[in-house]
Amino acid sequence: MKKGRVFSGARPTGQQHIGNYLGAIQNYVALQDDYECIYCIVDIHALTTLEDTHLLQANIREMALDWLAAGIDPQRSIMFVQSHVPEIAELFTYMGMTTPMGWLTRVPTFKEKVRMHPDNVNYGLLGYPVLMASDIILYKADTVPVGEDQLPHLELTREIVRRFNSIFGEVFPEPKAKLTEIPLIVGLDGSAKMSKSMDNQIDLAVSDEETLKRVKTAFTDPTRVRKNDPGHPDKCNVYTLHGAFTTSVFPEKFMAIAHDCKQAQIGCVDCKKLLGESINEFLRPFRERRAKLAENPGVLDEILADGAKRASAIAKETLREVKEKMGLL
Ligand code: SF4
Numbered sequence: 001m002k003k004g005r006v007f008s009g010a011r012p013t014g015q016q017h018i019g020n021y022l023g024a025i026q027n028y029v030a031l032q033d034d035y036e037c038i039y040c041i042v043d044i045h046a047l048t049t050l051e052d053t054h055l056l057q058a059n060i061r062e063m064a065l066d067w068l069a070a071g072i073d074p075q076r077s078i079m080f081v082q083s084h085v086p087e088i089a090e091l092f093t094y095m096g097m098t099t100p101m102g103w104l105t106r107v108p109t110f111k112e113k114v115r116m117h118p119d120n121v122n123y124g125l126l127g128y129p130v131l132m133a134s135d136i137i138l139y140k141a142d143t144v145p146v147g148e149d150q151l152p153h154l155e156l157t158r159e160i161v162r163r164f165n166s167i168f169g170e171v172f173p174e175p176k177a178k179l180t181e182i183p184l185i186v187g188l189d190g191s192a193k194m195s196k197s198m199d200n201q202i203d204l205a206v207s208d209e210e211t212l213k214r215v216k217t218a219f220t221d222p223t224r225v226r227k228n229d230p231g232h233p234d235k236c237n238v239y240t241l242h243g244a245f246t247t248s249v250f251p252e253k254f255m256a257i258a259h260d261c262k263q264a265q266i267g268c269v270d271c272k273k274l275l276g277e278s279i280n281e282f283l284r285p286f287r288e289r290r291a292k293l294a295e296n297p298g299v300l301d302e303i304l305a306d307g308a309k310r311a312s313a314i315a316k317e318t319l320r321e322v323k324e325k326m327g328l329l
Helices: 018-031 053-070 087-096 101-105 108-116 128-138 148-168 208-216 237-244 251-262 268-295 297-325
Strands: 005-010 036-041 078-081 143-146 176-179
Touching: 005 018, 005 128, 018 036, 018 053, 018 143, 018 237, 036 053, 053 078, 053 268, 053 297, 078 297, 087 128, 087 297, 101 128, 101 148, 108 128, 128 148, 128 297, 143 148, 148 176, 208 268, 237 251, 237 268, 251 268, 268 297
Parallel strands: 005 036, 005 143, 036 078, 143 176
Antiparallel strands: none
């Protein structure tokens, strides 16, 4: 017996990096044991800023390959592309009729986007939280995995749901947050976040050599200037990453790092080399599965088509109920 239905969506950003894996994907995989999971690549959301649309299809496929290779199981979970279930556009329109404008103009991310893209303040950008709410409730998901910082977004979804239900009668469950501890994975260059746009990431699917090369560039404890200086692993991102990778593939080596760093018995060059080897070892099965999946693009097409079909069956049923309550049927 499953505990509930999870929905989570992510924009198609192409190949995923280790920050994406530690922050979201590994949690997606784990949730499959206890929940009925629906994972969606939200390509319509990607249109709000109209960037790189020519890369959309390639980015969707790369991301889907990474999700599958990481362990999202299309037999147990529904994995699909948002625009492949057009019912989402219809529900978005209906939910727009009950969501007050003031709720949307007050959203901090809307204000931020207006500041960043003053030439492209479109209606879709304003309606973004309504689309996000529609994504969740179209499938009647009752659980949404979120980090603490995303709680306000989910609260707005809950308000949108409450308002609709109070006007037209109970249709949607109010989705609850499943608080997930999202480890802070800073960029290799020490900037606040690992991200492709900053080119400070390690993609999951790169070669062993590329991984070792990238890890070499990682920012370490800034107070450790010479090899003989004692280090502070708690202030070093390389050590944080050892905690995510080395701890599971070379646990005995992981145990020694903090001590050896503090006593200056290991240099940063060797420490980073070990991290690169750990990441490669950890990702070896992932990379093998991914290469196999990529060899046969038809399989990916079938998985996404099957996901869309199963998602669409739920969506159609929800829409029928919504239209009935709203007097459209
Ligand atoms: Fe960081 Fe390792 Fe250097 Fe210590 S030895 S500062 S943990 S890279």
